[in-house]
Amino acid sequence: MPRITLVEFNGTSHTIEAEVGKSLMLNAIDNSVPGIDADCGGACACGTCHVFVEPAWSEAAGESNPLEGAMLSMRPDQSDLSRLSCQIEVTDAMDGMVVRLPEYQM
Amino acid sequence: MNQATSALPHSAPLDQIDFSDPNLLRDDTWHRYFARLRDESPVHYQAESPFGPFWSITRFDDIVAVDSNFKDFSSEPAILIGDIPDDMPAEMFIAMDPPKHDVQRRAVQSVVAPRNLAEMEVLIRSRVCAILDGLPVGETFDWVSDVSINLTTQMLATLFDFPFEQRHKLTYWSDIAAGTEEMTGGDVSTEERMEGLKECLQTFTALWHERKANPRDSFDLITLLQRDPNTADMVDKPMEYLGNLMLLIVGGNDTTRNSATGGVLALNLFPEEYDKLRADHSLIPSMVSEIIRWQTPLAHMRRRATRDIEFGGQQIKKDDKVVMWYMSGNRDERAIASPDQFIIDRENPRHHISFGFGVHRCMGNRLAEMQLRILWEEIMQRFRFVEVVGEPVRVKSNFVKGYESLPVRVHPV
Numbered sequence: 001m002p003r004i005t006l007v008e009f010n011g012t013s014h015t016i017e018a019e020v021g022k023s024l025m026l027n028a029i030d031n032s033v034p035g036i037d038a039d040c041g042g043a044c045a046c047g048t049c050h051v052f053v054e055p056a057w058s059e060a061a062g063e064s065n066p067l068e069g070a071m072l073s074m075r076p077d078q079s080d081l082s083r084l085s086c087q088i089e090v091t092d093a094m095d096g097m098v099v100r101l102p103e104y105q106m
Numbered sequence: 107m108n109q110a111t112s113a114l115p116h117s118a119p120l121d122q123i124d125f126s127d128p129n130l131l132r133d134d135t136w137h138r139y140f141a142r143l144r145d146e147s148p149v150h151y152q153a154e155s156p157f158g159p160f161w162s163i164t165r166f167d168d169i170v171a172v173d174s175n176f177k178d179f180s181s182e183p184a185i186l187i188g189d190i191p192d193d194m195p196a197e198m199f200i201a202m203d204p205p206k207h208d209v210q211r212r213a214v215q216s217v218v219a220p221r222n223l224a225e226m227e228v229l230i231r232s233r234v235c236a237i238l239d240g241l242p243v244g245e246t247f248d249w250v251s252d253v254s255i256n257l258t259t260q261m262l263a264t265l266f267d268f269p270f271e272q273r274h275k276l277t278y279w280s281d282i283a284a285g286t287e288e289m290t291g292g293d294v295s296t297e298e299r300m301e302g303l304k305e306c307l308q309t310f311t312a313l314w315h316e317r318k319a320n321p322r323d324s325f326d327l328i329t330l331l332q333r334d335p336n337t338a339d340m341v342d343k344p345m346e347y348l349g350n351l352m353l354l355i356v357g358g359n360d361t362t363r364n365s366a367t368g369g370v371l372a373l374n375l376f377p378e379e380y381d382k383l384r385a386d387h388s389l390i391p392s393m394v395s396e397i398i399r400w401q402t403p404l405a406h407m408r409r410r411a412t413r414d415i416e417f418g419g420q421q422i423k424k425d426d427k428v429v430m431w432y433m434s435g436n437r438d439e440r441a442i443a444s445p446d447q448f449i450i451d452r453e454n455p456r457h458h459i460s461f462g463f464g465v466h467r468c469m470g471n472r473l474a475e476m477q478l479r480i481l482w483e484e485i486m487q488r489f490r491f492v493e494v495v496g497e498p499v500r501v502k503s504n505f506v507k508g509y510e511s512l513p514v515r516v517h518p519v
Contacts, residue, residue: 039456045174045463067174070465073208076216104220106472 002095006033006051009103018090024099025049025086035101042086047071048105052081053088057097061088077102115139120147125162125431126155126187128291131405132502137446140164140434149418156291157188160408160427161420164434166441166459168418172409172430174464176203179409179428181466186505187408187429188289191296194303198349200357200466207465213337214350217265217330218473225325226264230477233260234484241516246495249514253481254366258359261477265358267326268313279306280359283352290505306355307348314341327354361403362474364508366481367498368401369393371512372448374494379450387486393450394478399458400448402433405507407462433507435459491517 001017006028008014016031018024028036028049037048044067053061061083064072068087072078085099115138123139130136143150143164150162163169172179184190185201199210216222237256241247255277262280263273282302285294310328317328331337331350340347373380383389409428414421422428436459437445443453461468468474485492496513 037456039461040170040463041454041457043170043174043463045170046461046467070176070204070208073204074211074215074465074467076212076219104472106219 002090002092002097004090004094004096005098006035007098007100008035009101018094020090020092022090023086024051024088024090025084027090028085033101035105036085037105038086040086044068044071044084044087047075047084049085050075050077050102050105051083051085051088052079052100052102053083054098054100055081057094057099060091060093060097061099075102075106077104115142120150121153124155125150125152126157126160126291126429126504128502128504131504131507132500134500136433137437140431140437143431144434144438144440149420149422151420157288158427160187160429161422163418163428163430164438166435166438169430169432169435169459170463172417172428173407173462173466176465178412178415180412181207181407181409183410185407185409185466186284186289187406187427188286188291190289191286191299194300194348195345196303196349196352197343197346198353200353201349204465209336210346210350211465211469213334214327214330214354215469217325217327218470220472222325223473223476227476227480229264230261231480231484233257233264234480238484238488243516243518246513246515249370249492249512250363250367250509251511254363254509257366257477257481258363261362262355262358265327265354266313267317267322267324267328272309275306275309276355277359278302279352280355283356284505285503290503292501292503292506303348303352306351307344310347310351311341311344314347357468357470358473360506360508361468361470362477364403364501364506365397365401365474365478367509367512368403369397369478369482370492370514371494371498371509372397372400373492376448379448380491382450383482383486384490387483389450390479390482390486391475392452392455394475394482395455395458396448396450396452397478398460398474399436399442399455401507402436402458402460403507404460405433405503405505406431407466430462432459432462488519489516490519493517 004018005015014033018027025038039048040046068084072082148165153159163172180203181201199207259273259277262276263270282294282299284290285292286299406429411422411426413424439445461471493515495515498512499510501508
């Protein structure tokens with residue numbers, strides 16, 4: 001099981017044993033990591049599971065798809081590192097990955 | 107009596123029912139009709155209606171699919187089932203597709219980002235407290251006018267930094283903006299709407315110039331529009347300015363107003379939930395989401411097919427109107443357990459469709475949740491029971507799902 005670290009905006013860090021094949025969003029929710037709302041339940045339709053993937057891990061996390069890009073473009077705090085965690089399917093290559101959570105979800 | 111309300115909900119053939127009939131919401135008779143659509147014809151074509159032919163999408167997952175697919179289902183030229191009168195061709199980003207939509211929305215959405223909301227919370231709470239402290243204990247009064255409208259009007263005035271003593275105008279403009287018969291089956295005349303919107307534009311144009319001359323360190327919407335390079339000259343494009351104003355005024359008005367009323371009604375209809383709330387005020391945030399789901403203050407949004415497309419086994423033709431019935435999606439038992447029950451400690455309470463999904467998802471969702479949370483926190487400090495003592499009068503519209511009045515009495519803690 002790859003170990004993934006999610007860092008809250010206030011600096012609190014959560015390292016989880018992630019399940020391969022499941023989205024990062026669901027892994028975070030199942031491990032009670034705060035700061036991810038996921039209102040739509042993983043349909044790439046609400047934008048409330050926004051995370052910032054650390055640059056070293058952008059390749060492992062993959063690129064965002066066009067619909068995801070459209071949803072991300074509405075986040076006031078979007079950056080080059082922005083992804084929707086419901087669209088990141090966890091793989092073994094993500095062992096050690098670090099993602100940061102935004103100040104707020106909306 | 108019109109066709110829909112005379113057609114028997116259990117047995118009338120579906121093609122004899124007018125799902126756009128504004129009386130379905132006014133009379134609260136829509137439930138059974140839309141349950142039949144979800145079961146028997148979830149992607150349903152209605153060949154004739156006062157608004158022309160249209161498709162009804164009624165299941166939760168289908169609505170998410172249409173709402174997310176802005177390429178095949180365009181928001182242009184309008185998002186109401188009816189068409190917008192040509193005499194005031196206001197341009198609003200809710201009725202635009204990417205990329206123009208994104209540019210305009212980005213310019214204004216930061217005003218309702220949670221970071222700004224935290225700045226506003228103290229002011230909002232003080233206004234909520236003043237409204238609740240002024241209620242006539244021991245008398246019957248109208249919750250809609252005395253609390254819901256009063257509250258949302260003050261919120262709008264705060265968001266625009268609008269002259270406080272003239273704030274009732276904001277509510278008036280909101281009520282007429284989407285209230286005509288041809289737009290949503292309402293009772294506002296086209297002339298009245300036209301005159302009102304002209305006055306709205308004139309007032310806000312003057313306000314724009316006044317604020318430009320006297321800039322202030324504030325987060326009000328007009329200042330934010332002036333600060334952003336993309337919208338800094340919006341006042342020179344009056345129909346675009348008006349469109350954005352209408353969107354922000356209507357978006358911040360009917361929705362919160364009717365959720366503020368719907369919550370009181372729901373707690374009276376489900377007294378065991380009221381007991382849960384009295385026992386545990388920490389349920390308020392999850393109750394707020396449940397209120398927004400149960401009420402679904404905006405009943406529908408409309409799209410237009412950009413090409414011939416098969417959807418849900420049906421052939422939708424290019425340029426067909428496609429109506430997503432949000433209030434039906436929120437009562438879809440395929441997506442939500444016991445959807446007709448009001449349950450304040452529901453699992454995943456935010457998994458509802460009232461804010462829409464996709465790029466047009468409600469920009470003010472966190473503001474709405476915050477206003478309702480503060481309202482209920484302060485209600486519970488003061489009143490052990492907001493008692494409904496008469497029947498609600500509902501709005502005649504196929505778009506605004508809300509209340510004209512709700513008689514109540516408040517019982518102090």
